[in-house]
Amino acid sequence: MYVRHAAWLNAVPERPASKSAKAGKDEQRPQLSRREVLEQAGRDVEMPPCEWGIHLVGYLFEFGPTLATGMGSSPVTAVEIQAWSGLVGIRLSPWEARLLMRLSRDYLNEAHKATAEGTPAPWQPEAHQPDKVLAAIEQRNAFRNLAQL
Numbered sequence: 396m397y398v399r400h401a402a403w404l405n406a407v408p409e410r411p412a413s414k415s416a417k418a419g420k421d422e423q424r425p426q427l428s429r430r431e432v433l434e435q436a437g438r439d440v441e442m443p444p445c446e447w448g449i450h451l452v453g454y455l456f457e458f459g460p461t462l463a464t465g466m467g468s469s470p471v472t473a474v475e476i477q478a479w480s481g482l483v484g485i486r487l488s489p490w491e492a493r494l495l496m497r498l499s500r501d502y503l504n505e506a507h508k509a510t511a512e513g514t515p516a517p518w519q520p521e522a523h524q525p526d527k528v529l530a531a532i533e534q535r536n537a538f539r540n541l542a543q544l
Contacts, residue, residue, distance in 0.1 A: 398505075
């Protein structure tokens with residue numbers, strides 16, 4: 396979830412096509428990622444908790460979560476991970492290397508989805524999540540009230 400949310404924050408939503416004269420001026424302005432918009436507004440950028448494997452997430456962002464290719468971005472491969480780990484002197488276990496490749500694919504998939512303007516965040520801080528227990532109680536009470544009618 397941490398990596399997917401980072402991809403969503405770093406994505407630059409596409410602007411809707413507009414044919415007005417004002418659109419020409421807007422297209423010249425550089426677009427900002429969601430993270431940059433939050434930072435410019437002075438808001439904190441909240442991330443989901445990452446209780447284990449945070450060192451692997453750090454490695455992913457150290458060598459880059461995706462590769463730039465001639466046809467766009469692609470996930471990081473075992474060759475790049477092996478080259479990076481040999482260069483910096485970190486010995487990864489096979490499961491760590493596989494997980495890093497999986498995290499790279501997850502980042503890339505979320506980054507592609509997140510370019511659509513209305514794409515919801517894959518994670519919301521707890522303060523923004525509805526209380527599931529309270530919602531269940533309210534739903535149960537609503538059904539009871541209907542049954543009494």
